[in-house]
Amino acid sequence: MPRMLDVSDDVRAEIGDEEADRLLAGENAPGSYDCTSCRTPGDSEQERTSTVLFIGDETAVLAFAHATCLPSQVVQVTEEQLQGAVRSIHPDGAPADAAPEQAVLGVTSGLVLINGDLHPALVVEPTGPIVRPGSTDIGDDFLPLLIEQGFMPVTELNAVPPVLHGWSVLLAMGQLHAVLQPGTGGGSPVAWWQAHQALQVADSWRAAANKHQQVLLFAAPVGSIGRQPREDLLRDALDKAAANGQLVAATMPLAGT
Numbered sequence: 001m002p003r004m005l006d007v008s009d010d011v012r013a014e015i016g017d018e019e020a021d022r023l024l025a026g027e028n029a030p031g032s033y034d035c036t037s038c039r040t041p042g043d044s045e046q047e048r049t050s051t052v053l054f055i056g057d058e059t060a061v062l063a064f065a066h067a068t069c070l071p072s073q074v075v076q077v078t079e080e081q082l083q084g085a086v087r088s089i090h091p092d093g094a095p096a097d098a099a100p101e102q103a104v105l106g107v108t109s110g111l112v113l114i115n116g117d118l119h120p121a122l123v124v125e126p127t128g129p130i131v132r133p134g135s136t137d138i139g140d141d142f143l144p145l146l147i148e149q150g151f152m153p154v155t156e157l158n159a160v161p162p163v164l165h166g167w168s169v170l171l172a173m174g175q176l177h178a179v180l181q182p183g184t185g186g187g188s189p190v191a192w193w194q195a196h197q198a199l200q201v202a203d204s205w206r207a208a209a210n211k212h213q214q215v216l217l218f219a220a221p222v223g224s225i226g227r228q229p230r231e232d233l234l235r236d237a238l239d240k241a242a243a244n245g246q247l248v249a250a251t252m253p254l255a256g257t
Contacts, residue, residue, distance in 0.1 A: 004048045008072035011053045015062065023051060037069035038106050040227045068229065075197060105193045109176065109201050110231045111208055112216060112238070114160055120201075120209040121216040122169065122179070123234065124193065125225045142221050143248050149181070151219065151248040157238060161216060164250035167192070169215040171254060174206050175199060179217065180255065209254050218249045 005024055012020040035042045036052055043049075048067035053060060053074045105124050112121040130142035147153065150164045166182035168189065175198035180189040201209075209215055224241040228234040241247040 004046070005044055006048060006050045006067055006072040008051070008074075010074045011051050011072055014053055014055065014060070014074055033064040035065045035069055035227075036063035037065045038108075038227045040066075042066050066227070069227075070197070071200075073197060106227075107176070107179075107193060107195075107199070108225075108227070108234065109199070109205050110234045111205060112157065112218075112235060114157060118204075118208050119160065119212060119216050120205050121218060122176075123225055123238065124179075124217065124219040126222045128222055130221075140221050142219070143246070146219055146248050151250045153245070154218070154242045154247045154249045155245065156242050157235075161249035161251050163214070164217075164252055167217075167250065167252045168255040169209075169217070169252050171201070171206070171209060172198070174201065176201050179252070213254050214251050215254055216249060216251055218247055220247050 005026075007020045007023055015023075031045055032041055032043050033049070034040070042064065044064065050065045050067045050070050050072040052063045052065050052070055052072065054063060055074060055076055104127050106127055108123045108125075110121055110123065111118045113119075126142055129140035130145065132141040132145065143151075143153075150167075152161050154161065166189070168180045169176070170178040170180055176195060177198050178191040178194040181192040183190050218238060220238075220241045224244075224246045225234070225237045228237055238247065
């Protein structure tokens with residue numbers, strides 16, 4: 001079966017034409033894989049797949065991602081980050097008790113219809129349980145921690161959530177860079193979530209963001225939403241999470257364009 005693989009010029013330049021051609025021919029490419037971005041399964045025989053080359057100080061790791069999550073690219077990282085990436089790509093090599101620390105925030109963009117108007121939204125779901133810093137509990141404190149920050153529980157998507165002052169969504173050159181939160185002691189804002197590589201957003205999403213000058217941010221615990229390929233399915237998952245008491249939200253001003 002031919003692989004539906006994307007190998008960018010940058011990746012090809014790093015790994016060489018021979019290796020790139022072997023990948024495209026399916027010799028070295030995986031059939032199934034866990035996406036390096038959203039951590040859900042993918043299949044290079046069934047869906048477009050990006051090759052992502054992580055380059056550290058001494059080593060390099062080739063990973064795979066859904067093309068809808070990340071374009072094929074070279075990502076420069078520190079050696080320490082690369083070892084973390086290796087552990088997340090090959091979790092069998094990681095200690096079982098390292099799982100909570102490995103959790104990262106997955107972010108999906110989409111348009112959400114509320115009261116007849118389309119609003120730009122970001123949906124945040126961690127890849128694992130989030131525990132309170134310093135806690136030895138094995139539960140999931142993601143939503144309580146956000147509620148303490150000012151996020152509001154959502155039981156149904158029938159109104160725009162309140163504005164969370166001091167927070168903002170950073171968009172630059174049409175790409176999503178970060179979600180910013182207030183700095184400690186009234187200092188400069190700091191990144192609550194930051195893209196390793198700026199994420200491209202759809203033109204319709206960007207247009208809605210520029211129209212409203214604000215973005216809705218929804219957050220749910222791991223396993224509540226999942227990677228949804230279409231906005232109607234994303235909306236269904238949000239509605240279900242809200243009905244189950246597994247959704248919090250806030251409205252944030254747009255920073256940038």
